[in-house]
Amino acid sequence: MWAGGAIGGAPALHKPFFQKESLEEKKLEGGFKCAGGWGFKSTLFLKEKRARKRTFSWVFESPSRSILFIKNKFFVISMNKLVLFDIDNTLIKSSKVKDSIAFPEAFKKVYGVEASINDINAHGMTDQQIIIELMKLKGIDEHKILSKLKDCMQTMIDSFNRVSDQDEVVLLDGVKELLSELESKGFIIGLVTGNLEPIARGKLKKAGINHYFKVGGFGNEDINRVNLVKLAIKKSEERFGFKFNKNVFLFGDTPQDVKSGKAAGATAIGVTTGIYSKEQLKEAGADYIFENLEDTNKILDILIH
Numbered sequence: 001m002w003a004g005g006a007i008g009g010a011p012a013l014h015k016p017f018f019q020k021e022s023l024e025e026k027k028l029e030g031g032f033k034c035a036g037g038w039g040f041k042s043t044l045f046l047k048e049k050r051a052r053k054r055t056f057s058w059v060f061e062s063p064s065r066s067i068l069f070i071k072n073k074f075f076v077i078s079m080n081k082l083v084l085f086d087i088d089n090t091l092i093k094s095s096k097v098k099d100s101i102a103f104p105e106a107f108k109k110v111y112g113v114e115a116s117i118n119d120i121n122a123h124g125m126t127d128q129q130i131i132i133e134l135m136k137l138k139g140i141d142e143h144k145i146l147s148k149l150k151d152c153m154q155t156m157i158d159s160f161n162r163v164s165d166q167d168e169v170v171l172l173d174g175v176k177e178l179l180s181e182l183e184s185k186g187f188i189i190g191l192v193t194g195n196l197e198p199i200a201r202g203k204l205k206k207a208g209i210n211h212y213f214k215v216g217g218f219g220n221e222d223i224n225r226v227n228l229v230k231l232a233i234k235k236s237e238e239r240f241g242f243k244f245n246k247n248v249f250l251f252g253d254t255p256q257d258v259k260s261g262k263a264a265g266a267t268a269i270g271v272t273t274g275i276y277s278k279e280q281l282k283e284a285g286a287d288y289i290f291e292n293l294e295d296t297n298k299i300l301d302i303l304i305h
């Protein structure tokens, strides 16, 4: 965090400059227009700190942006906006080893049954949901399913780690460019995924994009996807000290992604890179729909304005 697109050609900041918590806060009424040509009018909060080498710096905050002023230069240090992404079929093509090796191995070892996730429509479901629904389908007693749920998740993670070298992860079109743009403009980028966190991180590392995602809600943390969105927002607010209010966006390829984003108060952006059509995502309540994440400028237009 704190990396930001600089205004007026000044270099972007890439390292934490100071701890926000240590700043003395003063309230300042008025408007502000920065050197980059755009401006905003709102109640501003002036935060002041004597930084290293006796240099003064200020952080100006509006509901949507934080701007650092130092040595006569302005830097956008954060857009105060949170952009959340689903993983499978939104950022990457689904990893094969999780579905074909990790899930079946865990079902066999922990519950003693042969099962494939193809036996149900697992799209948009959290991993905990998949385990519970599939084991119910195989006739396993619900008490037994829940009592061994943690074991099953851990067995999946161990199995995935053992075979992840064999996995092929394909990055979807436009993903890297969009993430890079979002990072350089100071957006906070996170995940909302049904994947268990070690598996999610493993897939993204393989795709070379794990470092973009500072926070997230993961399948091991809750069975319910709406709660995962809320959790990702809560973690982000705690970590970065912002209240995002309406400035949360969620990208996903399934109606469940869209519905959970809307239920948590986010703007839901559907992508038709999975199995669902534009009409299905629209019916689920998507605010915007894209064929893929290639049109960086159009997407940024939505996120910025």
Ligand SMILES: [Mg+2]
Pocket: 086, 087, 088, 089, 090, 124, 252, 253, 254, 274
């Ligand atoms: Mg997906």
